[in-house]
Amino acid sequence: MSQPDPFATLGLAPALELDLRALETSYLAHSRDAHPDRWSEELRTSDDPAVLAEALARSAAINDAYRLLKDRWLRAGVLIDRLDTAAREATRTLSPPFLVEAMELAEAVSEAGPADADALREEIAARVEETFVAIASALEAGDPRAAATALHQSQYFRKALADLDARTLTDLDPR
Amino acid sequence: MTADATPASNRIVVGIDLGTTNSLAAVVTRHGPRVLRAADGAALIPSVLSFPEDGGEPIVGATAKARALDLPARTVHSVKRLLGRTRTDVEAEAARLPYPVVPEPERGLARIPIDGHAWSPEELSARVLGAVRSQAEAALGMPVEEAVITVPAYFDDAQRQATRHAAELAGLKCLRIVNEPTAASLAYGIDGSHDGTVVVYDLGGGTFDVSVLEIRDGVFKVLATAGDTHLGGDDFDRVIADEILAAAGAQALADDPYVKQAIRRSAEALKIELSTADEAELSIDLGRDEPVTLRLTRARFEALIAPFVDRTLTCLRQALRDAERTPDQIDDLVLVGGSTRVPLVRERVAAATGREPHAGVDPDLAVALGAAIQADILAGGSRHLLLLDVIPLSLGLETMGGVVSKLILRNATIPTSKTEEFSTQVDGQTAVELNIYQGERERIVDCRKLASFRLRGIPPMPAGLPRIAVTFMVDADGVLRVLAQEQRTGVTASIQVVPSFGLTQEEVRAMMRASIDHAIEDMEAREAIELRNKAAAMVHGTRRALELSDLPPDQTYAVKKATNKVDRLLAADDTPTDELKRAVEDLSRRTAQIADDVIGSAVQKALTEPQKPEAR
DSSP states (O other): OOOOOHHHHTTOOOOSSOOHHHHHHHHHHHHHHHSGGGOOHHHHTOSOHHHHHHHHHHHHHHHHHHHHHHSHHHHHHHHHHHHOTTHHHHTOSOOHHHHHHHHHHHHHHHHOOHHHHHHHHHHHHHHHHHHHHHHHHHHHTTOHHHHHHHHHHHHHHHHHHHHHHHHHHHHHOOO | OOGGGOBSSSSOEEEEEEOSSEEEEEEEETTEEEEOOOTTSOOOEEOOEEOOTTSOOOEESHHHHHTTTTSGGGEEOOGGGGTTOBTTTTHHHHTTSSSOOEEOTTTOBEEEEETTEEEOHHHHHHHHHHHHHHHHHHHHTSOOOEEEEEEOTTOOHHHHHHHHHHHHHTTOEEEEEEEHHHHHHHHHHTTSOOOEEEEEEEEOSSOEEEEEEEEETTEEEEEEEEEETTOSHHHHHHHHHHHHHHHHTOGGGGGSHHHHHHHHHHHHHHHHHHTTOSEEEEEEOOSSSSOEEEEEEHHHHHHHHHHHHHHHHHHHHHHHHHTTOOGGGOOEEEEESGGGGSHHHHHHHHHHHTSOBOTTSOTTTHHHHHHHHHHHHHTTOOTTOEEEOBOSSOEEEEEGGGEEEEEEOTTOBSSEEEEEEEOOSSTTOOOEEEEEEESSSSBGGGSEEEEEEEEOOOOOOOTTOOOEEEEEEEOTTSOEEEEEEETTTOOEEEEEOOOSSOOOHHHHHHHHHHHHHTHHHHHHHHHHHHHHHHHHHHHHHHHHHHHHOOOOHHHHHHHHHHHHHHHHHHHSTTOOHHHHHHHHHHHHHHHHHIIIIISOHHHHHHHSOSOOOOOO
8 A cells, every 4th residue: 555645645846845834835725625524414424434434545645745744854755755665775774984973973962061062952953954955965866865865864863953952951941 | 592592504513512520512603603501591511410319310410419418329420530431440539439430341341330220421421411402402492413522632532432422322413523622722713813823721620631723814723732631620629628538537437428529519619719719718517516627728729739730731841842832932821621710720821831821711611612613614614714633642553572663643633544564473474463552652561552453364475575554544533443454465454443441541641751751761672672673584584585595605604694693692682782783784784785686575575674663
């Protein structure tokens, strides 16, 4: 069972850079049409489970497409899958030098004190942006595997950033 | 029939707030949503039933409530707390109820035995709904057959379905189950002048919900919801009741139904008095020589209830975090539920959100008015409105090693569906057991099991070859259906999840908090389990691959050596995760070449990881 293409579901041209306002407008327009609240009386009272399931699946696909396209990383994943469905699976194993670097970064995060948290955050945020640019140019060059590798790498940086935020939140939050 | 209550269309669909303490109905008229009142002007019907001593039909509402002291063991209140629950789930509060609660023999569901009949909470709720329906019909002057009924956002499948059953028993067609805070937001935002981010804080008699919504151009989009299905004004009453009991100096008396009922009443009265006065005194006759006197200051009352209020604020922060909003992004705060009249609650919530509560919403009526608006949408009116709600708890499937693979994450907009592929773990396996769980933690022992079913008739194949697509689908009522299909053969199995029990409040709350506390520990445990699964699959797959392939001897030797090393490390229970990880990576490098070049896709399939949900 293949999941439908989120871009096609919402009637949008596939692109990594997306106007979020336009995305939301399209999402709401499709939802106004397909949401179970808007189903006709015949549809709502249909005895045919297949008809109901299809209508429900359509509404669910719209919600799912919006979820996937709203977040730029999930959107990147969608674009990679469109080019090569095996790319993400095939690139799961990252290079040892990268893993060493990621480990060092995780360590720096777990040891960061209030004094150096801000500098570290800036550094990691820069790496996050770098990987996003790498994904964008790999997609543009039609190289889904390179994009997938960068996407996998970005997860380490994004997790480091989230961990750092969580740490500073718990440390600084007096509640 | 008053002109005010004339419905907007010929088809009547009412909105019903079926509350722990009070229930009521509303309908959308030509002049907007209106509450359907009794002839004397009363809107709220106490959700209380009284069983006459002569064994006649139970009386519902204000009359029943008035008889509570005369017939303490024959008066049933707070039945919503028992809906969709087992007797074990409600252990703690059953002890405090003046009426008995017993388990039903088959699944242990809560039952209330009166005059030899074991009443189900659904039947009792149906009586309450019946009283609401009568009041609505009298106000409208015409029959009511269809309704939208509200439930706490944090109600699980069992509780939602129990509510549906209650409606059926009352002869009402339930067109939709709507979450209470979402309904309240509709009542608040209906006039279109409140676009922005809104927090709805709903503290009722027995349940607590908090939702963060975005309202824009008639679209009400729930961003996140959090809550506790066992936290409410009843808990405030209870701590006061404990004070009264302490003052009475006779704990033993607490087992007497009359004393329980009398104390409950007095506690409620004290609470209400302390919402305006700084001090209150009560004298209560417990049938002994002297009445018991208790003087309670507001400060003492607030100290007693502070832990409960703190719990609601934890949920509030959780909901804001999930919605990715900070307090300064909140445009308005809407308080719903009678318990938000308690000054401490208002102060603390206002402080936590940095907003003063919105004054234009009646906390007792907002939910029913919102339900009426949703009813109108379903009846074909209010076409400019669209309501996008979410599912409160994540749903997943048990995978190898007791890990929950989440298919649907909490706060996903409903309806939603997700399909993921799984495979078998044993060669020649012809059936798989699908266990469905609800909760936020990584391991099944920390989540609540909803249901299980088997997919049979898979033709025998090597482990990892069958492709079993499992689809979770949640409808607009928040109810789950699961479908499993083996992709090569088309063998299918499906169920509508009819859980045998709901989550206890403690479990839901503990699960939420624990998922935060244990996130790191869980991830590590999960990674270790996944790594072991992956390693075992690789050893198995590689050995099969070697049989099928004809590699040059030196490569075969190197792959075999790496395979045996992983196998050895797996056999030793105390292998550090890091060491295993390195060995697996080594093997994976050596086999990548084979998998890509030499061997057919089937073996490659056997080499891939069994299941790995997308990282969020």
